Amino acid sequence: MEIIASIRELRNSLNNQGHIAFVPTMGNLHDGHLKLVDIAKQHAQCVVVSIFVNPLQFGPHEDLANYPRTLEADCRKLQAAGANIVFTPSVKEMYPDAVSAGEGLNLRQTMKVTSPPIANELCGASRPGHFDGVATVVAKLFNIVQPDIAVFGKKDFQQLFIIRELVKQFNLPIEIIAGDTVREPSGLAMSSRNGYLTETQKNQAAQLYKMLESIVLRVRNGTAELGILADAASLALKELGWDVDYVSFRNQTTLMPATSEDKQLIVLAAAKLGTTRLIDNIDFLR
Amino acid sequence: MEIIASIRELRNSLNNQGHIAFVPTMGNLHDGHLKLVDIAKQHAQCVVVSIFVNPLQFGPHEDLANYPRTLEADCRKLQAAGANIVFTPSVKEMYPDAVSAGEGLNLRQTMKVTSPPIANELCGASRPGHFDGVATVVAKLFNIVQPDIAVFGKKDFQQLFIIRELVKQFNLPIEIIAGDTVREPSGLAMSSRNGYLTETQKNQAAQLYKMLESIVLRVRNGTAELGILADAASLALKELGWDVDYVSFRNQTTLMPATSEDKQLIVLAAAKLGTTRLIDNIDFLR
Numbered sequence: 001m002e003i004i005a006s007i008r009e010l011r012n013s014l015n016n017q018g019h020i021a022f023v024p025t026m027g028n029l030h031d032g033h034l035k036l037v038d039i040a041k042q043h044a045q046c047v048v049v050s051i052f053v054n055p056l057q058f059g060p061h062e063d064l065a066n067y068p069r070t071l072e073a074d075c076r077k078l079q080a081a082g083a084n085i086v087f088t089p090s091v092k093e094m095y096p097d098a099v100s101a102g103e104g105l106n107l108r109q110t111m112k113v114t115s116p117p118i119a120n121e122l123c124g125a126s127r128p129g130h131f132d133g134v135a136t137v138v139a140k141l142f143n144i145v146q147p148d149i150a151v152f153g154k155k156d157f158q159q160l161f162i163i164r165e166l167v168k169q170f171n172l173p174i175e176i177i178a179g180d181t182v183r184e185p186s187g188l189a190m191s192s193r194n195g196y197l198t199e200t201q202k203n204q205a206a207q208l209y210k211m212l213e214s215i216v217l218r219v220r221n222g223t224a225e226l227g228i229l230a231d232a233a234s235l236a237l238k239e240l241g242w243d244v245d246y247v248s249f250r251n252q253t254t255l256m257p258a259t260s261e262d263k264q265l266i267v268l269a270a271a272k273l274g275t276t277r278l279i280d281n282i283d284f285l286r
Numbered sequence: 287m288e289i290i291a292s293i294r295e296l297r298n299s300l301n302n303q304g305h306i307a308f309v310p311t312m313g314n315l316h317d318g319h320l321k322l323v324d325i326a327k328q329h330a331q332c333v334v335v336s337i338f339v340n341p342l343q344f345g346p347h348e349d350l351a352n353y354p355r356t357l358e359a360d361c362r363k364l365q366a367a368g369a370n371i372v373f374t375p376s377v378k379e380m381y382p383d384a385v386s387a388g389e390g391l392n393l394r395q396t397m398k399v400t401s402p403p404i405a406n407e408l409c410g411a412s413r414p415g416h417f418d419g420v421a422t423v424v425a426k427l428f429n430i431v432q433p434d435i436a437v438f439g440k441k442d443f444q445q446l447f448i449i450r451e452l453v454k455q456f457n458l459p460i461e462i463i464a465g466d467t468v469r470e471p472s473g474l475a476m477s478s479r480n481g482y483l484t485e486t487q488k489n490q491a492a493q494l495y496k497m498l499e500s501i502v503l504r505v506r507n508g509t510a511e512l513g514i515l516a517d518a519a520s521l522a523l524k525e526l527g528w529d530v531d532y533v534s535f536r537n538q539t540t541l542m543p544a545t546s547e548d549k550q551l552i553v554l555a556a557a558k559l560g561t562t563r564l565i566d567n568i569d570f571l572r
Contacts, residue, residue: 007457111421111455112401116396135397143457169397171293171429 019044022147027051028068028192032182036151037081050087055189057133112136153180196276245270287365304328308433313337313451314478318468322437323367336373343419362415443469474560482562532557
């Protein structure tokens, strides 16, 4: 397995590699990521994993500085999982005109991809600019790696949706494959941000998934009032001590609010335990 | 020479073509375009020329509906010039979710490339959104054609600058080559919009280039007051009956307003004769 930090070296290394499958990550890898690598291996001879904590997708008061960086452990896991190349660019490599500006960085990435209107709903409502930052860095990474397929996790379903739109609207010759969410035995969706949780919080955290599971069950059993169910779940989570951002039933294909005709549904939620913001979702048919 | 309207067919046809050089155009081809094709032929075995009048880069009161469309004549010229493939997508092919909306089109290209701040100056000041539309369609065309090199004319220098930024900021593996402006014997820069001019206006139109030539000569002869020269040229054009948008000396590399230290300069101008907006520029060293 090669570990490469420079775009030029990566391109040299990828020359004549045949089919390439790509898994972009922010590192601090868990079994959810390794599942995506596994899917990638089933689709191409050469699997490239990028590890890059992208400043452009963090808001000014978010956890960019504290985001867990565990490169050595990540590389050991990727080697064991059978990745061929790990791309670990610096901020300077990805944003060459970045300059220090006080506490932070001025990235001088003045050209960006703007996201579709859905980027202002769900997670986007409380994270303005987040999905523009995601779409921009993914467009850059796609152009650098030029993969045939790319694998994204369903846990970040809104992100997956926007990446699919990116590929469609910009005619990128890349097939996007979705990987199922990997969960702890408790049901808690694996996430790098779980590392922020205290032991007590971690025991509590599966409540989010269990709440979604219970309202999905009620819909599948015939309850039609999706809005009422979502509000009730939100209230119940609040009573359990969560600071709820949203619980929302949507159409799986369009991410628009679910109507009574929609069959392919997804329920998505975001809520904070203490200062840690967790997200989860379940897609299902009724 | 193949003429192809579908993205899928184009991709099939481009498979295993070796090096590809690409010349994006809006059609109504003149010798300036054919010069770009000639440059492309010197760089690659396969030359692709696109002809697409891109609605996304036209403002609501601009000449989209009347923009000259001359596909048959264009194809004859391209065949003679040695192009290998002409890509002539419909609006529906480039913006598949476009729907008619009253008089116009709702393109539903909700994800766009936003241009750098320079896009709000010079031509961008009077054409808001124009360069976002250019950058977006060029990004799409680049992803469709996946050329090794692409050739753009220097006549649209600000566009050339923004395309170079697009390639740099989005890490596109494409080399951009600039083609010199081709001129009528009078000095008038060739442009599809010259076809809007009356005979009288056409005789007058070379004044724009001659005015730029005369102030460039004065700078090369030692005149240092660039702002004063530009204002004088603007005033002189107005007295000749032009509706002047701007005359501006800039740094060739950054397109920032030229300072007294800059050696690599360019003077750019835009002005209307009647209802026809013409642009021109001269890059030079002092």
